[in-house]
Amino acid sequence: MKIDYTDVLVIGGGLAGLRAAIAAKRRGHEAVVLSLVPPKRSHSAAAAGGMQASLANVIKASGDNEDVHFADTVRGSDWGADQEVVRMFVDTAPKAARELAAWGVPWTRVQQGDNETVINGKKVVISESKEAQGLIAQRNFGGTSKWRCAYVSDSTGHAMLYAVSDQSIAANIPVRERAEAVALIHDGDRCFGAVVRDLINGELYAYVAKATVIATGGAGRLYRTTSNALICDGTGAALALETGHAALGNMEAIQFHPTTLFPSGILITEGCRGDGGLLRDVNGHRFMPDYEPDKKELASRDVVSRDMLDHVKKGKGVKTRLGEHLWLDITLLGRAHIEKSLRDVLEICRSFLDIDPAKDLIPVMPAQHYTMGGVRTNYRGESQGLKGLFAIGEASCWDIHGFNRLGGNSVAETVVAGMIVGEFIADFCDRADSDITIATSLVHEFLGREQARIDRLVDGRGSEDASRLQQCMQELMTDKVGVFRDGRTLAAAVEELQQLLARSRNIGLRNRSRGANPELATAYRTQKMLKVALCVAAGALARTESRGAHHRDDFPRRDDAKWLNRTLATWANEDDTLPTLKYEPLDVMRMELPPGWRGYGAKDFVPNPDTARRSADIEATKKKLAGADRFTVQAALMPYEELLPARLRARNERIALPSEGASS
Amino acid sequence: MTKATEGSTHRQLTINVLRYDPHTPERPARMEAFQVEEAEGMTLFIALNEIRERLDPSLNFDFVCRAGICGSCGMLINGRPGLACRTLTKHLGPNINLAPLPAFELISDLSVNTGKWMRSMSERLQAWLHAREEEIDLGRLEERMDPVVAEKLYELDRCIECGCCIAGCGTAQMRKDFVGAVGLNKVGRFRLDPRDQRTDDDYFELIGDDDGVFGCMALLGCHDVCPKQLPLQTQIAFLRRKMLSNGMKSTTKAEGKK
Numbered sequence A: 001m002k003i004d005y006t007d008v009l010v011i012g013g014g015l016a017g018l019r020a021a022i023a024a025k026r027r028g029h030e031a032v033v034l035s036l037v038p039p040k041r042s043h044s045a046a047a048a049g050g051m052q053a054s055l056a057n058v059i060k061a062s063g064d065n066e067d068v069h070f071a072d073t074v075r076g077s078d079w080g081a082d083q084e085v086v087r088m089f090v091d092t093a094p095k096a097a098r099e100l101a102a103w104g105v106p107w108t109r110v111q112q113g114d115n116e117t118v119i120n121g122k123k124v125v126i127s128e129s130k131e132a133q134g135l136i137a138q139r140n141f142g143g144t145s146k147w148r149c150a151y152v153s154d155s156t157g158h159a160m161l162y163a164v165s166d167q168s169i170a171a172n173i174p175v176r177e178r179a180e181a182v183a184l185i186h187d188g189d190r191c192f193g194a195v196v197r198d199l200i201n202g203e204l205y206a207y208v209a210k211a212t213v214i215a216t217g218g219a220g221r222l223y224r225t226t227s228n229a230l231i232c233d234g235t236g237a238a239l240a241l242e243t244g245h246a247a248l249g250n251m252e253a254i255q256f257h258p259t260t261l262f263p264s265g266i267l268i269t270e271g272c273r274g275d276g277g278l279l280r281d282v283n284g285h286r287f288m289p290d291y292e293p294d295k296k297e298l299a300s301r302d303v304v305s306r307d308m309l310d311h312v313k314k315g316k317g318v319k320t321r322l323g324e325h326l327w328l329d330i331t332l333l334g335r336a337h338i339e340k341s342l343r344d345v346l347e348i349c350r351s352f353l354d355i356d357p358a359k360d361l362i363p364v365m366p367a368q369h370y371t372m373g374g375v376r377t378n379y380r381g382e383s384q385g386l387k388g389l390f391a392i393g394e395a396s397c398w399d400i401h402g403f404n405r406l407g408g409n410s411v412a413e414t415v416v417a418g419m420i421v422g423e424f425i426a427d428f429c430d431r432a433d434s435d436i437t438i439a440t441s442l443v444h445e446f447l448g449r450e451q452a453r454i455d456r457l458v459d460g461r462g463s464e465d466a467s468r469l470q471q472c473m474q475e476l477m478t479d480k481v482g483v484f485r486d487g488r489t490l491a492a493a494v495e496e497l498q499q500l501l502a503r504s505r506n507i508g509l510r511n512r513s514r515g516a517n518p519e520l521a522t523a524y525r526t527q528k529m530l531k532v533a534l535c536v537a538a539g540a541l542a543r544t545e546s547r548g549a550h551h552r553d554d555f556p557r558r559d560d561a562k563w564l565n566r567t568l569a570t571w572a573n574e575d576d577t578l579p580t581l582k583y584e585p586l587d588v589m590r591m592e593l594p595p596g597w598r599g600y601g602a603k604d605f606v607p608n609p610d611t612a613r614r615s616a617d618i619e620a621t622k623k624k625l626a627g628a629d630r631f632t633v634q635a636a637l638m639p640y641e642e643l644l645p646a647r648l649r650a651r652n653e654r655i656a657l658p659s660e661g662a663s664s
Numbered sequence B: 001m002t003k004a005t006e007g008s009t010h011r012q013l014t015i016n017v018l019r020y021d022p023h024t025p026e027r028p029a030r031m032e033a034f035q036v037e038e039a040e041g042m043t044l045f046i047a048l049n050e051i052r053e054r055l056d057p058s059l060n061f062d063f064v065c066r067a068g069i070c071g072s073c074g075m076l077i078n079g080r081p082g083l084a085c086r087t088l089t090k091h092l093g094p095n096i097n098l099a100p101l102p103a104f105e106l107i108s109d110l111s112v113n114t115g116k117w118m119r120s121m122s123e124r125l126q127a128w129l130h131a132r133e134e135e136i137d138l139g140r141l142e143e144r145m146d147p148v149v150a151e152k153l154y155e156l157d158r159c160i161e162c163g164c165c166i167a168g169c170g171t172a173q174m175r176k177d178f179v180g181a182v183g184l185n186k187v188g189r190f191r192l193d194p195r196d197q198r199t200d201d202d203y204f205e206l207i208g209d210d211d212g213v214f215g216c217m218a219l220l221g222c223h224d225v226c227p228k229q230l231p232l233q234t235q236i237a238f239l240r241r242k243m244l245s246n247g248m249k250s251t252t253k254a255e256g257k258k
Helices: A015-026 A066-076 A083-103 A156-170 A235-241 A301-316 A335-341 A343-353 A409-430 A440-459 A466-480 A487-504 A518-542 A611-624 A630-637 B044-055 B114-125 B147-157 B170-174 B180-192 B200-207 B221-225 B232-257
Strands: A003-011 A031-035 A113-119 A122-128 A175-177 A179-186 A191-198 A204-214 A254-261 A278-280 A318-320 A323-329 A362-371 A374-376 A389-391 A565-570 A580-585 B012-019 B030-037 B074-077 B080-083 B095-099 B106-108
Touching: A003 A015, A003 A191, A003 A409, A015 A031, A015 A156, A015 A204, A015 A409, A031 A179, A031 A204, A066 A083, A083 A156, A083 A409, A156 A409, A156 B114, A156 B147, A175 B114, A179 A204, A179 A235, A179 A440, A191 A440, A204 A235, A204 A409, A204 A440, A235 A374, A235 A518, A254 A301, A254 A343, A301 A323, A301 A362, A335 A343, A343 A362, A374 A389, A389 A409, A440 A518, A466 A487, A466 A518, A487 A518, A518 A565, A518 A580, A611 A630, B012 B044, B030 B044, B044 B095, B080 B221, B114 B180, B114 B200, B147 B180, B180 B200, B180 B221, B180 B232, B200 B232, B221 B232
Parallel strands: A003 A031, A003 A204, A031 A175, A204 A389, B012 B095
Antiparallel strands: A113 A122, A179 A191, A191 A204, A254 A362, A278 A323, A318 A323, A323 A362, A565 A580, B012 B030, B074 B080, B074 B095
């Protein structure tokens, strides 16, 4: 069987993978990208409403900067995030937006003077400053205290992906399309690349690489109703899990987006609410102010999704034969705005429901949307369990999202992590001790093992139907490991998933072709997906608190005394039916922003014993540095600049905006 | 609820699929018929998946986003190129004919290799932004752009490379290197972009021949079938005029030199 060699093997051709490949290539390393589909079809294209970056060009962003973006992100994460990494992220996000501007993204730009908009259900006029004319515009999004989302109408991810993909073609980076990594090659300490299956002819080959990068996106397809594309099945995370050495972090942290189209789960962007859209119930009542008087429709996604489902439980949903839903009302935004800034929403409503969102209400319900967890890495994006294995983007747990991600932070993370981790990967490849010595017998051992797995599926006498098992898993994940969770139901879910996993070892195929055989791909993917699903369910069962998107009815409070930590799941032996769970503590004494109330959602939580002490330390430092600039104060609280690659350390320039109060 | 559920008749649909796998040439190309009961809000995405799960696990087709934004599922739907994921069966008769997009390498059944075609086109047309500076100072303010220009760029940037324009193009069926509306739209997009340093002389080098803008026979099937309603007709006409005057100019120059 064939063996290919490269410096950097990137698994996944979305924004994160492509950007990291460009970084490595620019530093003189050969990079190859494997992609299930042509890269421009990756799920990055589905990011709609925008990318968070504190550019502060519009009046409603006045006063925004890295500090504000940092605090919003940490509060959004319900203090689950790694605060140093959040700092690296918010510092680099404006640079990423500006790089993309230079690479061709047609960002929506600021028009100076009066602009009509809708805020809190009312039409208002905002006057943009002359200094901002032609700079990148920002729109409002959930869980943020400033307008911070840079956008391209509502196809931001598409525009970003096309620009980055085009640049990767310019950089002559080869992409193996319709190629699927099915196993990592490793010796228990060091990752050496991957076994790859060509999805057109079914042949297996090996790629040996100094650095291997998992950039495979999320695991939404573990669920029945999800906004995610069909390729977001979590099998990339499973590659790491199946090594037995690399760990997955916080897999129980699953985001449910408040507004997906009912019943298909197609995403209706948060930009709808950011631009002034409202949620209404069966009576046409705008109910979010009843639950969240301050942030209303624009609280964080975990909070809005729970409030919506609570409202439905109170009998306020719209009943249909296919289930219940609520309404999203964007009619008040006007046709001109919808045609300009919510164009995909318009197209989706017309194509799938034959409705016109400029005059009709849109039926919506929360559905699975984002996987906060993923391959656990350090701040350099490298797995702590396997040298030479990196992970970026949604597939990773780097970890800027903690237990809830803010809208617009994920597509920002793809390019930011691509830039930062891309540099670290290049550094890694530069070092002499990163050179590898690998026996072809080891490569053949892995190739042989994967070939045997496929042979067993194709030639074996198994009797289980793979797509049926996958459906059972999706049903039970949606019903039992969803927005509201409790111990008894989760225990049942874990039990049933273990049975499904056992049955998946006895899958039989009706179509015994080894080539482009969709049933065969479903079979081996289902085996992997069940392991990842078990990490989600077992992690959720073990975590006896509520934090961010992980909500336990039987433990409704966030518990910083016991659970201020990150779940690490490994799969110790191939025959196991459960992951091994360990916990990585989050140290309050090192936090720039110690745990507190998020400003929305539940006010009740169990404090960490260190919080008061750390808060006092911070107050003392701030007092001592009274009069110093914000950079000095920040550096005294939690230095991070040294962690960034040298070429990404510049301060972000901003125009001097009049303060919002002064202008209005 | 919505109009989508009104008037559901639960028709019996017959979906005829043109099947062929180049890896098993011993099985000739054939039409195969599948019976599916229509459901509320059924799309071809739902119908084809039901066929694969219930009737024939070997049926090949491509879907990724299933929301009309990724461009994976272009196919001939009753002879016309379109996105299958967002085609509602209720807009079609009870007999539906599906075939792979022509002009692309066939992978199997309804699956074609648009990715390979698009990458090759992008390389030939150098379809990426050619910025003035290689290295950008990332700490500095972004370059300003007229908001109206940005909107116009977005309009052309909406292409999803689904391949429908190529499948609907007369020239592309005959001339394998023809860059098609997708390629010409890209050139139009970068030509409009103030950040791209290329001139019409550069673009003439790329598309000033029969594989470029002069290969278009003005049948404009591309414009009719584009699922994103891109202004392809205007783009191609505009580019042809620009390239023609550029060609005339260079011819005059060349003659002047003699």
